[in-house]
Amino acid sequence: MDASLDLLLNAVISGLLLGGFYAAVSIGVAISFGMLDIVNIAHPGFILLGSYVAYFANTVLGMDPILAAVIALPAFYALGALVYQIYYIAFERRQDQSLGGLSFFFGLLFITEVGLVLIFGVDYRLVQARYIGPSLNLGWVELPLRLFVPFLVSMVMVVGLQLFLSRSFLGRAIEAVAQDQLALRLMAANPTRIKRVAFGLSFATAAIAGAILIIIQPVEPSIGREYIGRVFAICVLGGLGSFSGMVIAAVTLGVVESLTATFFGPSWAPAVSFGVLLVTLAVRPSGILGR
Amino acid sequence: MTPLLQISGLGKRFGGFTALQAIDLDVQEGERLGLIGPNGSGKSTLVNCICGTLRHDLGSVRFGGKPLDGLAAHQRTRGGLARSFQLPRPFGTLSLAENLRIPILYAVNARGEGGLAGPAIDARCRDLLAEVGLADKAHRLPRDLTQIEMRKLELARAMAAQPKLLFADEVMAGLSHAEIDEIIALLFRLNGQGVTVIMIEHIMRAVMQFSQRLAVLVAGRKIADGKPADVVRDAEVVRAYLGE
Amino acid sequence: MGSVPFALALVCVAAALFAVGRWLNISYAFFAAYVVVQYIVLGTAWNILGGYTGYVNFGITAFFALGAYSSVVLYKLVPSLPLPIMMVVGGIVAGLVGLGTGYLTLRLRGVFFSIATLALAVVVQTLITNWDFVGGARGAYVLRPRVAPLIGGDYIQYLFLLMLGLCVIALTTARAIEHSALGYGFAAIRDDEGAAEASGVPTLRLKLIATVLSGGFMGMAGAPLPYYVTYLDPSSGFSLNYAVNAIAMPLIGGTSSWLGPVVGAVLVGGLQEYIRVTISSAVNVLVAGVLLVVFVVLAPEGIVGLFRRRRR
Ligand SMILES: Nc1ncnc2c1ncn2[C@@H]1O[C@H](COP(=O)(O)OP(=O)(O)OP(=O)(O)O)[C@@H](O)[C@H]1O
Numbered sequence: 001m002d003a004s005l006d007l008l009l010n011a012v013i014s015g016l017l018l019g020g021f022y023a024a025v026s027i028g029v030a031i032s033f034g035m036l037d038i039v040n041i042a043h044p045g046f047i048l049l050g051s052y053v054a055y056f057a058n059t060v061l062g063m064d065p066i067l068a069a070v071i072a073l074p075a076f077y078a079l080g081a082l083v084y085q086i087y088y089i090a091f092e093r094r095q096d097q098s099l100g101g102l103s104f105f106f107g108l109l110f111i112t113e114v115g116l117v118l119i120f121g122v123d124y125r126l127v128q129a130r131y132i133g134p135s136l137n138l139g140w141v142e143l144p145l146r147l148f149v150p151f152l153v154s155m156v157m158v159v160g161l162q163l164f165l166s167r168s169f170l171g172r173a174i175e176a177v178a179q180d181q182l183a184l185r186l187m188a189a190n191p192t193r194i195k196r197v198a199f200g201l202s203f204a205t206a207a208i209a210g211a212i213l214i215i216i217q218p219v220e221p222s223i224g225r226e227y228i229g230r231v232f233a234i235c236v237l238g239g240l241g242s243f244s245g246m247v248i249a250a251v252t253l254g255v256v257e258s259l260t261a262t263f264f265g266p267s268w269a270p271a272v273s274f275g276v277l278l279v280t281l282a283v284r285p286s287g288i289l290g291r
Numbered sequence: 292m293t294p295l296l297q298i299s300g301l302g303k304r305f306g307g308f309t310a311l312q313a314i315d316l317d318v319q320e321g322e323r324l325g326l327i328g329p330n331g332s333g334k335s336t337l338v339n340c341i342c343g344t345l346r347h348d349l350g351s352v353r354f355g356g357k358p359l360d361g362l363a364a365h366q367r368t369r370g371g372l373a374r375s376f377q378l379p380r381p382f383g384t385l386s387l388a389e390n391l392r393i394p395i396l397y398a399v400n401a402r403g404e405g406g407l408a409g410p411a412i413d414a415r416c417r418d419l420l421a422e423v424g425l426a427d428k429a430h431r432l433p434r435d436l437t438q439i440e441m442r443k444l445e446l447a448r449a450m451a452a453q454p455k456l457l458f459a460d461e462v463m464a465g466l467s468h469a470e471i472d473e474i475i476a477l478l479f480r481l482n483g484q485g486v487t488v489i490m491i492e493h494i495m496r497a498v499m500q501f502s503q504r505l506a507v508l509v510a511g512r513k514i515a516d517g518k519p520a521d522v523v524r525d526a527e528v529v530r531a532y533l534g535e
Numbered sequence: 536m537g538s539v540p541f542a543l544a545l546v547c548v549a550a551a552l553f554a555v556g557r558w559l560n561i562s563y564a565f566f567a568a569y570v571v572v573q574y575i576v577l578g579t580a581w582n583i584l585g586g587y588t589g590y591v592n593f594g595i596t597a598f599f600a601l602g603a604y605s606s607v608v609l610y611k612l613v614p615s616l617p618l619p620i621m622m623v624v625g626g627i628v629a630g631l632v633g634l635g636t637g638y639l640t641l642r643l644r645g646v647f648f649s650i651a652t653l654a655l656a657v658v659v660q661t662l663i664t665n666w667d668f669v670g671g672a673r674g675a676y677v678l679r680p681r682v683a684p685l686i687g688g689d690y691i692q693y694l695f696l697l698m699l700g701l702c703v704i705a706l707t708t709a710r711a712i713e714h715s716a717l718g719y720g721f722a723a724i725r726d727d728e729g730a731a732e733a734s735g736v737p738t739l740r741l742k743l744i745a746t747v748l749s750g751g752f753m754g755m756a757g758a759p760l761p762y763y764v765t766y767l768d769p770s771s772g773f774s775l776n777y778a779v780n781a782i783a784m785p786l787i788g789g790t791s792s793w794l795g796p797v798v799g800a801v802l803v804g805g806l807q808e809y810i811r812v813t814i815s816s817a818v819n820v821l822v823a824g825v826l827l828v829v830f831v832v833l834a835p836e837g838i839v840g841l842f843r844r845r846r847r
């Protein structure tokens with residue numbers, strides 16, 4: 001087979017896998033920003049917190065990073081509920097979401113990053129697991145397990161959350177909050193409580209996303225920032241609040257970035273998301289699936 | 292004479308819901324028009340489409356003979372349209388006097404002729420607040436006002452833009468009998484100075500007393516338009532208001 | 536007080552500060568004071584957009600670094616170019632980038648502008664990192680002259696004087712805006728954009744003016760940076776510290792007036808310098824972030840706002 005075609009094919013495959021992982025990174029923001037209208041720009045910072053939890057459990061306790069993330073889920077959920085409570089009291093209730101709320105999350109992003117630097121330093125850290133290294137060889141394509149396992153975990157999480165939102169009572173209440181708060185209040189449900197649950201969930205996804213991030217690549221505290229543009233590009237491109245649109249957007253961005261990295265060099269990849277974001281905002285702010 | 296405001300075939304949808312459908316309406320310069328209709332019939336939406344707060348989907352709006360389509364809201368305000376918001380939207384960090392300063396600086400002064408400066412602006416703000424009975428609160432913030440006072444502020448802010456055509460969207464809701472009479476007198480005075488007024492109101496006493504002509508919206512359609520006394524006797528209007 | 540007397544008063548304060556510095560003649564004092572004054576400019580620039588119109592710019596590092604790297608480019612092309620001209624060029628470049636970003640995103644809800652500026656910081660960094668002419672990821676060296684032109688003495692004195700001058704211009708501009716029609720228009724946008732439009736305010740144009748002014752001042756503040764650090768690489772030029780400080784200082788000081796960023800910069804900048812010397816430089820960067828969160832949650836009007844409320 002032609003060498004450049006081979007290169008292209010492998011770039012597309014790894015882009016698809018990467019995109020699947022981006023879905024896990026973005027789903028928290030799809031919930032907080034897309035459904036609750038809370039612009040949690042600190043989410044990538046919390047994902048890094050998840051990475052370091054996995055790192056700590058892996059190096060100190062020898063635990064599998066994904067298992068560590070699952071164990072950490074309740075703690076992340078609780079932290080998210082706490083952050084929402086502060087946000088609610090300080091901003092949502094005072095109707096000051098934009099200036100104060102945005103700055104609040106920006107401050108949290110910075111504190112998380114510097115906190116991680118103070119504890120773990122600025123060196124790159126990585127984890128050990130059996131599936132890091134080997135590849136599945138399917139004839140002319142290679143599926144590195146290091147990308148494939150995160151892809152699977154991410155898809156399980158996205159599908160699980162989608163089922164939860166569409167099937168369970170609480171999930172439907174969350175969707176209702178996203179649509180119309182007043183109607184919900186008339187139904188005698190408490191929107192604040194439901195938003196707290198939803199935000200806790202969005203926060204909990206950061207534990208899983210963080211663990212699979214550190215499986216895919218070594219991390220240092222400031223790489224969270226790279227993900228801000230990416231995550232919001234994905235959510236905006238996907239149309240806010242729509243999981244299926246978000247997954248399509250994540251995979252698209254993954255493929256475009258992977259092609260960019262293959263043909264122009266990896267140092268250009270971060271610019272892709274910004275381009276996508278700007279073009280989407282300028283041309284089609286309602287996203288690819290939007291009306 | 293060409294009408295001051297010409298609306299033809301105007302349509303507006305929100306998603307799958309049709310809020311306004313094929314509205315035709317002409318308003319002559321100097322006229323006093325009452326616009327009535329049940330809750331949710333599209334009156335405020337019509338104001339929003341004419342003033343540029345919302346974009347309409349179909350039809351056209353002409354003001355003073357010129358098409359408004361594609362003009363931003365601020366250009367329409369500068370062109371002589373002004374409206375009060377039914378749900379008051381004051382500038383929360385500015386005092387009442389400063390709230391009125393905004394349209395003076397940006398609508399009146401932007402027209403070029405007869406702009407105001409310095410002390411003249413302050414005096415004008417005071418006068419306007421006095422007209423709606425808020426003179427003693429000129430230096431308060433909007434959050435110190437009651438909902439009813441905020442409506443008066445809305446009206447004063449619309450008047451501050453010195454419009455040719457003023458939309459008063461339910462500025463009298465909740466007012467006492469005497470206050471309603473004051474506002475009606477105020478709108479009559481404005482009209483006497485040549486301002487065309489479209490009054491949107493559920494208080495029939497005010498509408499009947501004020502309007503020379505009455506238009507009725509029901510479920511996004513105009514079902515009647517004519518002399519107030521005739522319109523309120525119209526079988527369709529009665530049915531729309533009282534049910535079958 | 537009119538704008539001219541205000542500017543003169545500021546010039547007097549600045550001259551007095553500079554004279555004290557000359558008399559003390561401690562190089563360290565100039566280096567430390569330069570940083571504080573630079574943050575007054577950055578905070579004021581941020582506040583023109585963020586505090587006055589309510590649009591949050593997170594891309595401070597992009598604008599700041601654009602100014603800094605404009606100087607690097609000019610330094611490589613025309614090494615003899617006077618620094619004030621470099622500052623003007625840096626301001627124009629950053630202002631134009633602000634105009635472009637604003638034009639694309641300012642029609643949308645404010646959060647989209649904020650997100651776009653966050654992404655802008657990453658993309659400008661990517662561009663610079665890939666641009667070999669300015670040193671790419673390796674960074675660039677700039678030779679700092681030993682002696683200051685015009686005034687004599689150490690070159691840092693010249694840098695400090697320029698930054699002080701820029702600070703006077705920025706503060707005068709900010710205060711002039713507050714008392715002008717522009718300031719009322721900005722406030723109307725911050726409070727309710729739809730109502731502002733209905734009152735005749737051309738909101739898009741005003742937001743673009745604010746973005747250009749804000750970005751331009753950030754660029755100008757960044758222009759002398761290569762001479763201050765003498766070695767500039769992307770990771771230091773785009774350090775998140777600049778962004779956090781530039782946002783934290785106005786919010787801590789108070790966003791409603793020009794005085795807020797000054798109070799914030801002097802307090803936080805001074806505190807940071809104190810912690811850097813006495814405790815550690817890692818803790819010192821945490822200070823701004825923690826104070827930022829504490830203030831936006833507990834005292835959203837900032838220090839100036841707290842004093843005003845007490846006086847009422
Ligand atoms: N921005 C919007 N998005 C979706 N639907 C809207 C929007 N604005 C208005 N509507 C709907 O359009 C319809 C007409 O609303 P509108 O406010 O124009 O009615 P109205 O005649 O002014 O009623 P009222 O007398 O209660 O003020 C209503 O059903 C309303 O729910």
Ligand SMILES: [Mg+2]
Nearest residue numbers: 334335336377
């Ligand atoms: Mg209405």
